[in-house]
Amino acid sequence: MTEVIDVPQGPKGTVGLPPLLHSSDQWTDSMVTDAGIPLQDKPFVTVGGGIGSFVMTDYLRIAGGLPTSDIQVVSNLSHPWQTYEHLATASQIALDNRIRSDAASRPDNIWGFPSYAVSEAIRKRTIKPLMQVLVEPVFADFYTPRLRAVLESIDREARRIRYWDMLERGDVELVRRRVGGGYFVVHADRRAAEPVFRAVRCRDVHLAVGYTGLQFLPELQEFRERMNDFHHVVNAYEDHEHVYQALRLKPRTVLVRGGGIVASRVVERLIRERVEHGTRTQIVHVLRTYVAGKHGKHAWARRRGQDGFAYQGFNYPKSVWGGQLKAEMRRLDADARSEVYREIGGTTTAWRREWQRQMRLARSQGWYRVLNGTFEDLKPDGDGLEARLRVADGGLSIRADFVIDCTGLNADVTEHQVLGDLLQRGGARMNGLGRLDVDRAFAVRGADSGMGKLYATGAATLGGPFPGVDTFLGLQIAAQEVVDDVARRGHCRRMGPISSFSGWLRWATGREI
Numbered sequence: 001m002t003e004v005i006d007v008p009q010g011p012k013g014t015v016g017l018p019p020l021l022h023s024s025d026q027w028t029d030s031m032v033t034d035a036g037i038p039l040q041d042k043p044f045v046t047v048g049g050g051i052g053s054f055v056m057t058d059y060l061r062i063a064g065g066l067p068t069s070d071i072q073v074v075s076n077l078s079h080p081w082q083t084y085e086h087l088a089t090a091s092q093i094a095l096d097n098r099i100r101s102d103a104a105s106r107p108d109n110i111w112g113f114p115s116y117a118v119s120e121a122i123r124k125r126t127i128k129p130l131m132q133v134l135v136e137p138v139f140a141d142f143y144t145p146r147l148r149a150v151l152e153s154i155d156r157e158a159r160r161i162r163y164w165d166m167l168e169r170g171d172v173e174l175v176r177r178r179v180g181g182g183y184f185v186v187h188a189d190r191r192a193a194e195p196v197f198r199a200v201r202c203r204d205v206h207l208a209v210g211y212t213g214l215q216f217l218p219e220l221q222e223f224r225e226r227m228n229d230f231h232h233v234v235n236a237y238e239d240h241e242h243v244y245q246a247l248r249l250k251p252r253t254v255l256v257r258g259g260g261i262v263a264s265r266v267v268e269r270l271i272r273e274r275v276e277h278g279t280r281t282q283i284v285h286v287l288r289t290y291v292a293g294k295h296g297k298h299a300w301a302r303r304r305g306q307d308g309f310a311y312q313g314f315n316y317p318k319s320v321w322g323g324q325l326k327a328e329m330r331r332l333d334a335d336a337r338s339e340v341y342r343e344i345g346g347t348t349t350a351w352r353r354e355w356q357r358q359m360r361l362a363r364s365q366g367w368y369r370v371l372n373g374t375f376e377d378l379k380p381d382g383d384g385l386e387a388r389l390r391v392a393d394g395g396l397s398i399r400a401d402f403v404i405d406c407t408g409l410n411a412d413v414t415e416h417q418v419l420g421d422l423l424q425r426g427g428a429r430m431n432g433l434g435r436l437d438v439d440r441a442f443a444v445r446g447a448d449s450g451m452g453k454l455y456a457t458g459a460a461t462l463g464g465p466f467p468g469v470d471t472f473l474g475l476q477i478a479a480q481e482v483v484d485d486v487a488r489r490g491h492c493r494r495m496g497p498i499s500s501f502s503g504w505l506r507w508a509t510g511r512e513i
Contacts, residue, residue, distance in 0.1 A: 001216065020168070024176070025176070025425045026178065026449075027176050027184050029178070030127060032201075035197075038198050038199070040200055041199050041439055042072040042196070042201075043071075043202060043207075044066065044071050045202040045204070045393050046073050046206040047075070047185060047205065048075060048209045048210065049076070049460075050075070050082055050083050050208060050210055051080055051081065051082055051472070052475050053075065053080060053206070053460045054073050054154065055476055055479045056208065056457070056476045056483075057161060058107075058161055058255060059479040059482070060483060060486075061513070062110055062129045063493075063500075064108065064483045064486060064492035064495075065492060065493040065495075067164050068162050072166060072185075073166045073167045073168065074187050075167065076170060077170065078169070079158070080163065081151050082111075086148055089238070090236070091266070092262075093147055094147070095147050095148040095151075097146065099147050100144060101471075102142070102318075103143045103144070103145065104280060105152055106462075107152065107157075109153070112476075113504075116143075116149060117130055117132070117133045117146035119153075120149065141353055157507075160412075160507070160512050161512075164306035168200075170187035170198065170396060171190055172185065172187045172209075173189060173197070174418065175454070177449040180450060180454070181450020181451045182201060182451065183201075184199050185196070185205060202452070203452045204453050204455065204486065204491070205453075205454050206455045206482065207436075208475075209418060209458070210458060210459055211409040211411055211416075212412055212415045213409070214409060215407055215408050215410040216407070217257065217407055219404050220233050220257075220378060227380060229380075232403065233378070233385070234404055235406055236405065237409065242268065243402050247281045248273070250281075251282070252279075252280075252282070252401040252402070253281070253284060253384075253399065254283055254404070255285075255385075255400040257286045257375065257403065259287045259289065259349070260347040261348070261350060264349040266406055267368070268355055275358070283367060283369050284369060285371070286370075286371050286375070287308045287372055288369060288373070288374050290308045290370070291308055291309055292307075293306065297351070300430050301343075301344075302343070307363075307370065310349070311350070311351040312350070313350055316344055316468050320344070321471075321473050321474065325340075325344070325467070329466065330440060330465045334431065334432050335432065336459060337432070341433060341462075371389065371391055372391060373390050373396065374390050376389060376395070378403070381399055384394075385402075386398070387400055411434075419436065421445070426454070428444045428447045431464060432463055434460075434463070435461055436464075437463075437464065438461045439465070440484050441484070441485035442455050442456060442457050442464050442466075442478050442481050443455055451489075453489075455482045457478035457486075458470055460477060
């Protein structure tokens with residue numbers, strides 16, 4: 001289980017496609033060829049090219065037994081961990097830092113064994129990772145792998161399954177249903193002055209497109225656009241190293257907005273800059289919701305809280321990935337399920353002993369403080385900013401040099417070009433949380449096309465029968481459900497005990513498939 005996975009760069013618009021293709025909900029083969037668009041055939045196409053697409057191809061190749069010639073990955077990414085690595089490092093997770101992910105959540109290993117903890121113990125010839133797993137979380141923090149180990153393991157597995165033999169580079173424009181069954185996936189090469197369109201005719205499509213983009217508080221977004229200032233107001237998920245470099249030059253004040261794992265990473269970096277590099281930074285942390293203690297609807301399901309933060313080891317309780325909560329969510333109707341999502345959702349961060357020590361130091365010395373409030377306005381003030389906040393006892397003005405917005409990523413599926421088009425013309429519909437409505441096999445409801453199915457996994461499906469969709473383990477569980485459904489329909493094999501053990505031996509010995 002880990003934090004946000006994919007935020008691919010979205011397509012740049014469908015300018016150049018013939019009007020007939022734009023206006024038609026279903027296309028014939030002749031409509032595509034008459035438009036002069038080259039056409040190729042692939043039984044299964046996955047759109048996105050990030051971790052979600054990689055996990056899906058891994059399951060199709062290993063569990064489904066499909067050859068690379070039957071699978072196409074359409075993406076503008078050169079490698080599947082490209083976006084994840086960018087988001088992680090921008091949000092202050094260095095390659096040798098540990099991420100918020102369980103030891104057994106291995107996107108490179110469909111069996112989950114050996115776990116990252118076992119691999120690290122073997123690699124470093126120490127039992128410390130194993131002992132940490134044994135006593136977590138009571139006597140030690142949850143074990144989590146280092147970012148470098150995760151990326152290197154994905155790279156190895158991608159080479160083993162010949163991922164790049166399946167990759168077709170391009171910006172995905174549209175996914176439209178085909179008359180007679182199946183789909184067309186249209187993508188464009190926009191490196192030249194005029195886009196070059198290509199189409200894939202396929203039976204099944206899998207969407208793993210992540211988030212639409214970065215999300216800002218409205219006041220901060222309005223300020224950036226009005227003042228054309230992308231220097232003083234930044235999103236934690238975009239490269240903002242210039243902020244930390246500027247802090248080393250003279251005393252400055254930084255406003256941090258948000259209470260999740262990214263906000264805690266940013267605060268940790270600001271504290272480390274002061275402790276290790278002698279900066280004299282004042283940190284003002286603005287929290288819309290201040291959590292003072294344990295909270296939750298039921299006595300047996302309460303989160304830890306303190307000093308404004310809500311604490312939880314992973315994005316959701318562990319039972320959503322394979323326990324009682326997972327089984328319960330599958331049984332509930334849409335309304336009851338939405339209510340459970342409201343109960344278990346919310347912004348959280350992980351309790352880490354070293355970070356708590358840093359926070360106590362910062363608070364005791366008076367250069368870190370928390371305000372419970374919201375932004376009302378932001379305007380220039382000399383070479384800095386004046387932030388107008390709404391707090392419990394009225395208004396408050398604070399002069400700051402930088403604002404770092406850690407409120408997250410844009411999850412509005414209607415603003416994503418491909419998903420929005422499917423909602424308008426592809427039969428797809430939204431669930432109670434405003435994401436794509438999928439069934440237990442992650443097939444998008446209403447978007448079937450004859451013998452073909454449209455699947456979706458990842459952040460775009462939050463609110464469905466499975467909660468932990470935007471995590472490593474969640475993407476693996478979803479891929480397993482999809483491949484099982486494809487097998488039920490007779491289009492790939494079903495993995496049994498013998499083939500599973502044989503597949504694991506191949507993985508353990510690094511044998512290419």
